[in-house]
Amino acid sequence: xxxxxxxxxxxxxxxxxxxxxxxxxxxxxxxxxxxxxxxxxxxxxxxxxxxxxxxxxxxxxxxxxxxxxxxxxxxxxxxxxxxxxxxxxxxxxxxxxxxxxxxxxxxxxxxxxxxxxxxxxxxxxxxxxxxxxxxxxxxxxxxxxxxxxxxxxxxxxxxxxxxxxxxxxxxxxxxxxxxxxxxxxxxxxxxxxxxxxxxxxxxxxxxxxxxxxxxxxxxxxxxxxxxxxxxxxxxxxxxxxxxxxxxxxxxxxxxxxxxxxxxxxxxxxxxxxxxxxxxxxxxxxxxxxxxxxxxxxxxxxxxxxxxxxxxxxxxxxxxxxxxxxxxxxxxxxxxxxxxxxxxxxxxxxxxxxxxxxxxxxxxxxxxxxxxxxxxxxxxxxxxxxxxxxxxxxxxxxxxxxxxxxxxxxxxxxxxxxxxxxxxxxxxxxxxxxxxxxxxxxxxxxxxxxxxxxxxxxxxxxxxxxxxxxxxxxxxxxxxxxxxxxxxxxxxxxxxxxxxxxxxxxxxxxxxxxxxxxxxxxxxxxxxxxxxxxxxxxxxxx
Numbered sequence: 323x324x325x326x327x328x329x330x331x332x333x334x335x336x337x338x339x340x341x342x343x344x345x346x347x348x349x350x351x352x353x354x355x356x357x358x359x360x361x362x363x364x365x366x367x368x369x370x371x372x373x374x375x376x377x378x379x380x381x382x383x384x385x386x387x388x389x390x391x392x393x394x395x396x397x398x399x400x401x402x403x404x405x406x407x408x409x410x411x412x413x414x415x416x417x418x419x420x421x422x423x424x425x426x427x428x429x430x431x432x433x434x435x436x437x438x439x440x441x442x443x444x445x446x447x448x449x450x451x452x453x454x455x456x457x458x459x460x461x462x463x464x465x466x467x468x469x470x471x472x473x474x475x476x477x478x479x480x481x482x483x484x485x486x487x488x489x490x491x492x493x494x495x496x497x498x499x500x501x502x503x504x505x506x507x508x509x510x511x512x513x514x515x516x517x518x519x520x521x522x523x524x525x526x527x528x529x530x531x532x533x534x535x536x537x538x539x540x541x542x543x544x545x546x547x548x549x550x551x552x553x554x555x556x557x558x559x560x561x562x563x564x565x566x567x568x569x570x571x572x573x574x575x576x577x578x579x580x581x582x583x584x585x586x587x588x589x590x591x592x593x594x595x596x597x598x599x600x601x602x603x604x605x606x607x608x609x610x611x612x613x614x615x616x617x618x619x620x621x622x623x624x625x626x627x628x629x630x631x632x633x634x635x636x637x638x639x640x641x642x643x644x645x646x647x648x649x650x651x652x653x654x655x656x657x658x659x660x661x662x663x664x665x666x667x668x669x670x671x672x673x674x675x676x677x678x679x680x681x682x683x684x685x686x687x688x689x690x691x692x693x694x695x696x697x698x699x700x701x702x703x704x705x706x707x708x709x710x711x712x713x714x715x716x717x718x719x720x721x722x723x724x725x726x727x728x729x730x731x732x733x734x735x736x737x738x739x740x741x742x743x744x745x746x747x748x749x750x751x752x753x754x755x756x757x758x759x760x761x762x763x764x765x766x767x768x769x770x771x772x773x774x775x776x777x778x779x780x781x782x783x784x785x786x787x788x789x790x791x792x793x794x795x796x797x798x799x800x801x802x803x804x805x806x807x808x809x810x811x812x813x814x815x816x817x818x819x820x821x822x823x824x825x826x827x828x829x830x831x832x833x834x835x836x837x838x839x840x841x842x843x844x845x846x847x848x849x850x851x852x853x854x855x856x857x858x859x860x861x862x863x
Contacts, residue, residue, distance in 0.1 A: 365402070573646075574827055575616050576838045577608045584608065584621065584644060587843055589829075589836050592860065599644065601651050609638055611662035616827075617673060618693055619646050622654075624675060625661045637662055637680050641701070657701050661685055662712075668693075669718035669744055674704060676725060677711050684710035684731055690744070705748040711736055715764035717777055719798065721745040727782060729762045735784065736760065739807060756807050761790050765828040767835050769848050771795045771812065778835060779809075780817045781826070791816045793855075814854035817844070 350364035358375045368375075574587040584597040599606035608614070609626025616622075621644040628636055639657040644650070657675060664678025664685070675689045690704040711728035718724070725740045737760035740750045764782035771778070776797035782790040793812040800807055828837040835846040843860040 369407075573616060574829065574836055574838055574843060575614065575621055576827060577614065584614075586621075586646070587838075589831055589843075589845075597644070597649070599651050601642070601653070606642070606651055609640070609662075611679075612638070613664050613666040613675065613678075614827075615666040615668060615673065617668045620644060620652075621646070622666065622673060624657060624666060625664055625678065627662045641699075655691070655699050655701060657689055658703065659685065659687055659689065664712065665714050665716055667716045667718060667723060669723055670721065672744060674716075674723065674744070675701075676716055677707060677714050677728060679712045684712055684729075686710040688742075688750075703748075704744070705742060705750050707740060707750055708752050709736065709738065713762040715762075715766045715779070715782070717766045717768065718744075719801075724801065725750075726756070726766065726779065727759050727761045727764050735762055739801075754803070754807050756796075756809060758792075758794060758809050760784065763826075764790070765826065765837055767828045767830050767837075769795075769830055769835060770833075770850065771810070771848065772852070773850050774798075776801065778812070780815075781828075781837065793817055812855055815846070815856065817857055 348364050348366040350366055352362035352364055354363045354365070354368055354372075355361070356363055356372050356375050359372070363372055574589060575584065577584055584599055586595045586597065587593075588595070599608070608623055609628065612623055612626030614621055614623050623640075623642040623644070625640070626638050628638060637660040639660040641654040641656055643652045643654050645652060660680050661675065661678035662680070665676040667674050667676065671693055673691050673693055677688070678685045686706040686709065688704050688706065689701045691699050691701045693699065707725070709730055711730045714728035715726045716723055717726075721743050723742045723744060725742075728736050730736050737755045737757050738752055739754050739756060739759075741753050742748075742750050759779060759782075761782035761784050764779055766777055766779050769776070769778045772795075774795075774797040776795055778793060778795055780790065780793040784790060793815040794809040795812055796807055796809050826838045828835065830836070830848075833848045835848065837844050839859070844857050845860060846855055846857050848855070
């Protein structure tokens with residue numbers, strides 16, 4: 323009989339499962355011994371892993387002709403194994419059938435889910451289409467609205483262009499005449515800067531000719547005439563201001579009390595003019611305690627005390643102006659309040675009187691009048707100090723007027739600094755105090771010190787017997803702070819105010835400070851260097 327051929331791939335690792343008295347893996351008795359592998363095996367091991375070790379027929383096998391020793395119960399065991407294998411096979415078939423049924427059931431569930439998803443997708447598609455249709459309708463409405471707005475804008479622009487072309491045509495009609503007027507005025511303005519007393523009358527006549535020409539130049543275009551008038555007025559005001567500034571810088575002015583003469587010192591040419599003031603054919607005496615100020619080619623004289631105590635009005639509210647060009651003193655409108663020992667300052671073409679004394683005591687009310695082209699020179703109130711005082715010192719930056727020191731009731735000297743915006747709300751505000759400037763009749767002038775712009779303050783009095791010898795500097799930024807101000811002491815620079823002068827004045831020309839003294843004119847050259855500053859005396863007086 324032929325020996326069957328067993329084709330089984332032997333697994334060395336799996337043989338280890340049956341090395342004990344009972345198969346660990348199969349839980350069967352070890353009834354067989356494999357000589358080839360030198361192992362006791364069970365019937366399952368034989369069927370699964372030792373097929374190639376058997377030589378049929380199995381009942382005639384012995385140790386001499388087979389590689390496996392079979393024990394007497396092997397056949398019985400083998401049948402049991404076959405039976406178990408069939409049972410396992412049937413169980414696997416049954417499980418496969420159940421598994422197949424489950425798969426088919428799941429497939430039907432998946433189909434149902436797919437159908438639901440398709441319906442959901444259709445709903446989503448319908449929603450999207452509805453939204454797109456609504457969006458398209460809205461955009462069409464918006465586009466239509468924008469189109470209508472653009473059409474309206476286009477129409478407005480066309481109307482504006484048409485109006486502009488009309489205005490441009492009307493302006494071109496008078497372009498040459500305006501050009502001639504401007505040239506004529508520029509020539510007059512150049513002449514005015516060089517004007518003297520002899521040709522002043524001629525200049526006034528030519529100005530009147532221009533004004534008449536403008537007023538008669540009726541081109542049937544009202545806006546052109548208004549523009550010309552406004553331009554001529556602005557140019558005249560600018561010219562007046564330029565001439566005023568030039569004169570103010572050129573002259574120091576003061577009154578000597580003994581002979582009551584007004585003196586003008588030309589700091590450019592170093593010449594002194596002594597002026598005998600005449601009013602209505604009589605010698606005019608500057609009242610004691612009056613305030614004087616040079617503005618717009620005129621020396622303004624306000625207030626003071628009557629020359630004779632027998633006169634009914636002891637304190638005065640008179641206002642006079644000495645014209646440098648005409649060499650004539652003119653009576654102006656009176657102040658609203660009688661006052662003496664007050665201060666005057668000019669800012670933005672406005673004259674302002676500050677504080678003073680009247681028959682009832684110290685004053686807090688301040689007054690203002692406008693000066694310049696076609697202004698009325700009428701005095702009006704412009705607020706009151708927070709405390710009544712006299713002999714204050716003032717300076718202006720832009721629209722702001724700053725007031726330092728002064729004497730109050732009981733001869734108390736104040737150290738408050740007050741400020742007023744002349745173009746804003748008419749209200750004085752206290753912006754701090756400076757102990758070192760608790761003085762009166764201070765001299766204040768703008769300048770530059772150690773690379774900063776600010777004010778030099780000097781020459782005042784702490785009391786009748788104590789003069790301020792030190793010179794101080796405060797920069798603009800420090801002055802604007804809402805707190806106590808910090809002063810810088812100008813080291814090595816001493817100045818003692820000369821007594822006997824009414825309204826001693828201080829000005830700055832270029833980099834030099836000029837001020838009046840009793841017997842000479844003092845000047846101080848400024849520098850950004852660290853060198854000490856020193857006062858010098860000009861004895862040309």
